[in-house]
Amino acid sequence: MPAPSSARKKSNAPRREYRPAAERRVEIIAAAQAEFIRANFAGARTREIAEAAGVNQATLFKHFPTKEVLFEEAVMRPLIEAMQGMHGRVEVYEAAGTPDELSELARQSTINHIEDMERILPLLTTALFSDMEAGRQLFQQRLEPLIRQRGEVLRPLAKSGLDPEFLGLASFGLMFAVALQRCFTGRTDDLSTTAIQFNRLYTSGFARGKSSSPDNED
CATH class of the missing domain: 1.10.10.60 (Homeodomain-like)
Incomplete structure (x- = not known):
């Protein structure tokens, strides 16, 4: 055969x-x-x-x-694009006609930002900590400028005397911490309450009173 x-x-x-x-x-x-x-x-x-x-x-x-x-295309590019997309625009808040509309816009914007942070968290930690020197360059050259830009977005909404750069860093850090908790605890609860807490902290702070503040002491 x-x-x-x-x-x-x-x-x-x-x-x-x-x-x-x-x-x-x-x-x-x-x-x-x-x-x-x-x-x-x-x-x-x-x-x-x-x-x-x-x-x-x-x-x-x-x-x-x-x-x-x-690595650049799979990790770095989507990470940077997501970070850029997380920057809320002041015009959105200025479009609110009433305090209730402003509150709702801020709540939904914060929810979107936290969800974005939660989504990119694995890429962010991979990009920062796969190689410490590369992570340092990433933060200094690409992420830190975006965080500063976030602070500039918040500048018109901030109280007098607050450093916009610090506000951007604090905003980023708080959202990172919430995303980290949800990632490692498996929490999937609705983010509305968290967003309201965020915005309450942004608008009124967390200190109970001012009389005992060191800044007010003679």
Whole structure:
């Protein structure tokens, strides 16, 4: 009996499902995000990323020539875009016609910001702590300017004497802390109450009274 031809052998081999290049790119990025979050930059393996995305390494490197480029596209770019999107615009608050409308706009805006922070938290920690020197550069060159910009957004709403840069940092830190708690405790409760607490803290502070404040002592 004659041996099957190579052409027949090839035709019987399972075919890789065709997917458009743009779709493959999205799948590679999603797989890379999961792997970078799991193993950090140094421990991530492109072979495992390719397998998770359903492609071979040649295809992965066709889209992303190096692991560094893949990290930039999968982690850094969405992180920075999300941080930029978290900056509320003063015009939104100025559009409110009544105190109740302002309160509702502020509540929903805060909920959106916390949800954004919760979503990007794994990418943020991966980008900052995969490599300490790279994380330092990321914070100084890319994140800190965004935090300062957030402070400038809050400047027109702030009481006299408050440093806008500190306000931006405090706002970022509070949302980071809430996102961290929800991530590691599995909390999924409605954020409305948290947002109201945030905005109450922003507008009136937390101190019970002023008479005992060191700033008021002679």
